[in-house]
Amino acid sequence: MIESLHFKKVAIIGVGLIGGSLALVLRRKGLASEITGIGRGLPNLEAAKRLGVIDSFTRDIADGVKDADLVVVAVPVLKIADTIRQAAPNLKPGCIVTDVGSVKASVIEAVGPVMPAGAHFVPGHPIAGTENSGVEASFPELFIERKCILTPTAKTDPAALKAVKGIWEEAGSTVVEMDASVHDMILAAVSHLPHMIAYTLVNTVGDIEDSGVDALGYSAGGFKDFTRIASSSPEMWSDICAMNKEQILKTIDAFRRRLESLRELIEKEDLSALKTEFDRAKNLRDSLIKANPKETA
Amino acid sequence: MIESLHFKKVAIIGVGLIGGSLALVLRRKGLASEITGIGRGLPNLEAAKRLGVIDSFTRDIADGVKDADLVVVAVPVLKIADTIRQAAPNLKPGCIVTDVGSVKASVIEAVGPVMPAGAHFVPGHPIAGTENSGVEASFPELFIERKCILTPTAKTDPAALKAVKGIWEEAGSTVVEMDASVHDMILAAVSHLPHMIAYTLVNTVGDIEDSGVDALGYSAGGFKDFTRIASSSPEMWSDICAMNKEQILKTIDAFRRRLESLRELIEKEDLSALKTEFDRAKNLRDSLIKANPKETA
Numbered sequence: 020m021i022e023s024l025h026f027k028k029v030a031i032i033g034v035g036l037i038g039g040s041l042a043l044v045l046r047r048k049g050l051a052s053e054i055t056g057i058g059r060g061l062p063n064l065e066a067a068k069r070l071g072v073i074d075s076f077t078r079d080i081a082d083g084v085k086d087a088d089l090v091v092v093a094v095p096v097l098k099i100a101d102t103i104r105q106a107a108p109n110l111k112p113g114c115i116v117t118d119v120g121s122v123k124a125s126v127i128e129a130v131g132p133v134m135p136a137g138a139h140f141v142p143g144h145p146i147a148g149t150e151n152s153g154v155e156a157s158f159p160e161l162f163i164e165r166k167c168i169l170t171p172t173a174k175t176d177p178a179a180l181k182a183v184k185g186i187w188e189e190a191g192s193t194v195v196e197m198d199a200s201v202h203d204m205i206l207a208a209v210s211h212l213p214h215m216i217a218y219t220l221v222n223t224v225g226d227i228e229d230s231g232v233d234a235l236g237y238s239a240g241g242f243k244d245f246t247r248i249a250s251s252s253p254e255m256w257s258d259i260c261a262m263n264k265e266q267i268l269k270t271i272d273a274f275r276r277r278l279e280s281l282r283e284l285i286e287k288e289d290l291s292a293l294k295t296e297f298d299r300a301k302n303l304r305d306s307l308i309k310a311n312p313k314e315t316a
Numbered sequence: 317m318i319e320s321l322h323f324k325k326v327a328i329i330g331v332g333l334i335g336g337s338l339a340l341v342l343r344r345k346g347l348a349s350e351i352t353g354i355g356r357g358l359p360n361l362e363a364a365k366r367l368g369v370i371d372s373f374t375r376d377i378a379d380g381v382k383d384a385d386l387v388v389v390a391v392p393v394l395k396i397a398d399t400i401r402q403a404a405p406n407l408k409p410g411c412i413v414t415d416v417g418s419v420k421a422s423v424i425e426a427v428g429p430v431m432p433a434g435a436h437f438v439p440g441h442p443i444a445g446t447e448n449s450g451v452e453a454s455f456p457e458l459f460i461e462r463k464c465i466l467t468p469t470a471k472t473d474p475a476a477l478k479a480v481k482g483i484w485e486e487a488g489s490t491v492v493e494m495d496a497s498v499h500d501m502i503l504a505a506v507s508h509l510p511h512m513i514a515y516t517l518v519n520t521v522g523d524i525e526d527s528g529v530d531a532l533g534y535s536a537g538g539f540k541d542f543t544r545i546a547s548s549s550p551e552m553w554s555d556i557c558a559m560n561k562e563q564i565l566k567t568i569d570a571f572r573r574r575l576e577s578l579r580e581l582i583e584k585e586d587l588s589a590l591k592t593e594f595d596r597a598k599n600l601r602d603s604l605i606k607a608n609p610k611e612t613a
Contacts, residue, residue, distance in 0.1 A: 146536050166534060201529065208521050209535040213542045216513055219578055221597040223571045224505050228600070232498065235604050237463060238506040239443050241545045245510045248538045249601040253594030257587045264582055271579050274520045275572070281516055282568050285561060290554045297550030300518040303525070304546040307532050 024185045025050055030087040032057040032080060032102055034067040036149065037119050038093030039157030042072045044190040047159050057083035067154040080105040089115050089182075096120040097258040100129030103140075112137035115179045119145055121206060122262040123170040123199035139179035142170045142199065144206075145192060152252075163191030170199040200266075207266035212274060214256055215267065217249040321482045322347055327384040329354040329377060329399055331364045333446065334416050335390030336454030339369045341487040344456050354380035364451040377402040386412050386479075393417040394555040397426030400437075409434035412476045416442055418503060419559040420467040420496035436476035439467045439496065441503075442489060449549075460488030467496040497563075504563035509571060511553055512564065514546040 029045055031038045034056040045051040056073035057080055058064050064076040077083040084090050084106040094102050099118050110116065116138055120126045123142050134140050147165040149156060167187040171180050184194045227234045260267060284292045326342055328335045331353040342348040353370035354377055355361050361373040374380040381387050381403040391399050396415050407413065413435055417423050420439050431437050444462040446453060464484040468477050481491045524531045557564060581589045 146534055148536065165536075168534070204524075205529060205531045205534050208524050208531045209539050212520070213517060213539055215578060215582075216517060216575070217542065218594050218597040219571060219574045220510060220513060221600050222593060223509070223567065223574050225596060225600045226570065226574075227501075227505050232502060234502045234505045235600070236607075237443055237465070237502050238604065239445065239462075242506050242510055243604065244541045244544055245514065246597075246601050246604075247541055249594075249597045250605075251594075251598070253591045253598055256594050257590040260582045260590055261585050261587055264585065267582060268579065270520065271575065271582075273523065274516060275575065277516045277520050277523075278513070278568065278572065281512060282565065285512075285557045285564060285568075288558050288561065290558055293554035293557055294550045296519065297515050297546075297548075297553050299522060300515040300546045301548070301550055303518050303522045303532070304543050307535065307540065307543075308547075310533075 024182060024189070025052075026088040027052050028087045029054045029089045029091065030057055030084045031055070031073065031091045031093060032083070032106070033093035034058050034063060034073060034076075034154050035093060036152050036154075036156045036161070037145065037147070038091060039067060039070075039072045039154040040147075040159060040161040041091055041093070041119075041145075041186075041190065042067075043157060043159035044162065045186070046071075048189045050186065050189060051089070055083050055087070063154055070154065072154055072157060081109045084114075085109045086111060087114055089117070089186075092116060092118040092120075095255055095258050096122050096126060096262045099126050100133055103130055104133040107133055107135045107138075110135050110138040114138045115141060115182055117141040117143050117183045119143060120262075121210070122259060123168075123202045125262045127170070127172060127199055139176040141175060141179050141183040142172075143183060143187070144168045144170070144202065145187065145190075147192075160191070162187065165192050167192040167194050168202050169194060169196050170202050171196060172199070203263050203266045204269075207263055207270045211259060211263055211267050212270040214248050214251060215260075215271060216274070217246050218256075221246050221249045321479060321486070323349070323385040325350045325352065325384045326386045326388065327352045327354055327381045328370065328388045328390060329380070329403070330390035331355050331360060331370060331373075331451050332390060333449050333451075333453045333458070334442065334444070335388060336364060336367075336369045336451040337444075337456060337458040338388055338390070338416075338442075338483075338487065339364075340454060340456035341459065342483070343368075345486045347483065347486060348386070352380050352384070360451055367451065369451055369454060378406045381411075382406045383408060384411055386414070386483075389413060389415040389417075392552055392555050393419050393423060393559045396423050397430055400427055401430040404430055404432045404435075407432050407435040411435045412438060412479055414438040414440050414480045416440060417559075418507065419556055420465075420499045422559045424467070424469060424496050436473040438472060438476050438480040439469075440480060440484070441465045441467070441499065442484065442487075444489075457488070459484065462489050464489040464491050465499050466491060466493050467499050468493060469496070500560050500563045501566075504560055504567045508556060508560055508564050509567040511545050511548060512557075512568060513571070514543050515553075518543050518546045 029051040031042050054073045056067050056076040067073045145167040147162050187194045326348040328339050351370045353364050353373040364370045442464040444459050484491045
């Protein structure tokens with residue numbers, strides 16, 4: 020813990036599940052004297068104030084960040100840079116700006132030119148979330164025993180990085196620093212690719228439905244678990260495709276090569292090689308559960 | 317319900333989750349006077365008797381089916397025909413033989429030549445299961461509010477079909493009759509393809525792990541849900557690949573074409589078309605949950 024980790028004024032731009040939960044952490048841990056919420060939807064901002072997540076709110080970004088020591092940008096990845104551009108004229112010298120976007124390299128690239136001199140950007144990504152969104156879903160325990168990845172660059176201010184690291188540690192997360200491109204490659208593999216596959220699978224079955232055969236009516240629990248992530252926000256995921264395009268294309272290609280070779284084994288009826296493939300996957304999957312007994316199998 | 321749905325002697329070959337649970341249904345509903353379990357592993361058979369699932373057991377298939385009015389073949393799909401071949405010499409005239417295999421056309425084809433004249437084969441597939449296997453996992457409610465698919469052919473004895481339908485209705489299932497090839501196409505889409513994809517995805521991430529990057533350490537709940545089915549039995553799934561090869565290859569190809577076109581949209585950064593694709597999948601997935609509120613989302 021950092022002795023002096025305290026902010027007089029914090030501005031949270033985007034008071035949803037992540038922004039709201041982080042505000043609750045700052046409050047509970049006494050890390051902020053005042054928290055202002057900034058957003059577009061009045062009902063959500065009013066709910067945030069009523070729930071005690073924020074002290075005040077505004078829909079004007081530049082107005083809201085005035086005098087803030089810490090600005091948390093918790094908006095969709097495609098909007099992060101433009102949000103900071105709007106905030107820029109009023110960011111005070113020494114102000115720390117951090118984001119929670121699930122793509123990092125392209126965010127860093129877009130944010131670079133719009134950050135005013137004297138303010139410090141620390142790119143971050145807490146690996147946390149639930150099925151629900153909006154401030155009503157927020158709770159301060161969201162980040163406990165989760166990982167938070169920070170992707171500083173050579174230009175990142177060391178004191179600002181230390182402060183943001185301290186915040187996420189106070190939230191209960193394990194903070195890991197890595198290069199933005201490594202982050203984007205890892206997230207493409209364990210999150211972005213599975214979403215692309217789930218959407219594609221559901222639409223493949225949808226084609227069969229369209230041909231007049233009720234296939235979905237015969238799906239069991241496995242299919243429902245498997246396709247749960249296909250219920251994720253289409254807008255958020257088309258944005259992520261744009262922002263992490265190169266890494267997503269790479270993982271799709273790696274997946275296609277593997278599927279192609281599996282297809283060949285099925286075609287050849289090479290049961291022994293198929294079993295070896297399935298065994299490898301089962302062992303990996305089982306080890307993942309053993310490493311995280313907290314998670315459900 | 318059929319007035320006269322009662323069997324003097326039932327033989328269950330393979331007293332695992334499905335076979336054991338069906339035995340418990342027959343017992344609870346008073347449909348059988350005597351139930352014999354047939355299997356290869358003594359400890360499982362002993363447990364089945366101790367738990368009251370069966371009255372007696374033997375490891376000799378031909379011996380166990382002697383005098384049986386109903387034989388339930390609940391062994392892995394690849395072994396169904398050979399199991400019936402071993403039972404054949406002792407199947408009494410009028411005996412009903414039914415299976416619970418998750419592939420139907422190739423099972424019907426393989427069973428045809430080994431069924432003795434006078435005994436009646438009714439191909440079936442209860443769409444039910446849990447994470448657990450073995451007789452200890454069996455319970456009579458397993459089939460309640462599930463679908464059971466029967467795939468009779470032109471040769472199937474109508475009275476035998478009616479009896480097997482009655483058993484599954486007594487178990488609490490909705491019985492649907494369809495052509496074996498339609499069954500195999502539907503199951504390839506909603507079960508076999510998802511398993512192939514889950515195994516392939518986990519192995520794709522495994523390749524990244526092998527390259528020295530800890531990707532799995534950053535996976536969240538979505539990845540774990542998505543890949544749960546990759547923990548399924550490698551042996552069972554390589555067998556299913558062999559038995560439903562043509563339909564699985566077809567659905568893999570349909571999936572590959574869809575993934576290819578999604579890849580193109582990402583490459584072109586056509587966010588509007590991507591959103592349309594994701595919307596379609598989300599609507600289909602959400603409708604599936606609405607249609608089955610009993611299931612978790």
